[in-house]
Amino acid sequence: MKKIAVCGKGGVGKTTFTSLLCYALAEQGREVYAIDADVNPTLAEALGFSPEEAAEITPIIEMKELIEERTGAKTGEYGSYFKTNPAVKDIPERFSRKIGNINFLMMGAMRGADQGCACAENAMLKALVTHLILKEKETVVMDMVAGTEHMGRGTAKGVDLLFLVVEPGMRSIKAAKEIRKMSRDLGIESQYVIGNKIRSPADEEYLRNQMPDFSFAGFLSKDDGVISAEQQGRALYETSPEMRETIKVIVSGVGL
Ligand SMILES: Nc1ncnc2c1ncn2[C@@H]1O[C@H](COP(=O)(O)OP(=O)(O)OP(=O)(O)O)[C@@H](O)[C@H]1O
Numbered sequence: 046m047k048k049i050a051v052c053g054k055g056g057v058g059k060t061t062f063t064s065l066l067c068y069a070l071a072e073q074g075r076e077v078y079a080i081d082a083d084v085n086p087t088l089a090e091a092l093g094f095s096p097e098e099a100a101e102i103t104p105i106i107e108m109k110e111l112i113e114e115r116t117g118a119k120t121g122e123y124g125s126y127f128k129t130n131p132a133v134k135d136i137p138e139r140f141s142r143k144i145g146n147i148n149f150l151m152m153g154a155m156r157g158a159d160q161g162c163a164c165a166e167n168a169m170l171k172a173l174v175t176h177l178i179l180k181e182k183e184t185v186v187m188d189m190v191a192g193t194e195h196m197g198r199g200t201a202k203g204v205d206l207l208f209l210v211v212e213p214g215m216r217s218i219k220a221a222k223e224i225r226k227m228s229r230d231l232g233i234e235s236q237y238v239i240g241n242k243i244r245s246p247a248d249e250e251y252l253r254n255q256m257p258d259f260s261f262a263g264f265l266s267k268d269d270g271v272i273s274a275e276q277q278g279r280a281l282y283e284t285s286p287e288m289r290e291t292i293k294v295i296v297s298g299v300g301l
Contacts, residue, residue, distance in 0.1 A: 053210035054220035055191035058241035063188040064091035065292040068282035071146035081151040093280035104153035175203035206235045213248040237262035263295035
């Protein structure tokens with residue numbers, strides 16, 4: 046019964062971590078709704094869908110046509126639609142694909158340079174997340190767009206738990222600090238850091254020293270297995286017993 050968002054600077058490993066988290070939660074018997082909220086979506090592949098399967102999924106943004114058709118509500122009024130029809134199970138089938146207990150949905154692919162900002166997508170996601178009513182065993186996990194923009198727009202409103210992914214470098218730490226500040230303003234109290242691409246205990250220590258007032262949920266090693274899984278088109282959770290064990294410890298450590 047949780048809505049979880051995974052945030053951080055571009056390229057830190059949000060998608061990699063999100064895929065592991067979804068599998069670990071699904072293995073506990075939860076019904077997981079994995080939402081790729083990134084405008085450059087890659088979560089489908091990280092979960093182990095083939096590029097062909099991923100291409101068949103209708104992006105959530107196209108729900109707007111459905112919403113307008115059913116309710117007459119226009120862009121910006123999605124909230125009222127989700128109030129009247131708020132269960133995840135009500136989301137029509139063409140918007141999702143399933144692997145085991147993981148239901149995958151995506152916001153929408155990157156727009157062309159001349160197609161404007163992603164305000165409509167953000168409004169849509171915000172409405173969806175704010176108004177979704179989850180059943181006891183249902184969990185939503187969102188792989189967010191890089192950086193802080195979505196926080197500024199309040200897309201992550203309605204989220205219960207935020208994971209901030211960082212790597213051992215100043216830039217991702219700076220982004221995490223900004224995201225935390227914004228997310229606190231949105232009322233998201235539960236926030237944990239995941240240190241990714243860790244090469245040695247010194248990397249862990251560096252992160253802990255640079256972020257003394259953050260709660261660390263755990264650390265993921267820098268591992269060639271991540272690239273191998275990508276190349277094979279398989280889920281990292283399936284290919285790496287080490288990552289599987291690490292994520293399980295993280296999940297139980299934060300009480301999920
Ligand atoms: N623990 C790791 N060990 C080795 N490589 C990793 C690890 N985590 C992520 N990577 C690699 O780093 C790159 C970025 O990872 P990923 O796509 O998960 O990050 P992201 O934060 O979701 O990126 P984006 O902001 O572009 O969506 C990928 O090529 C991935 O293979």
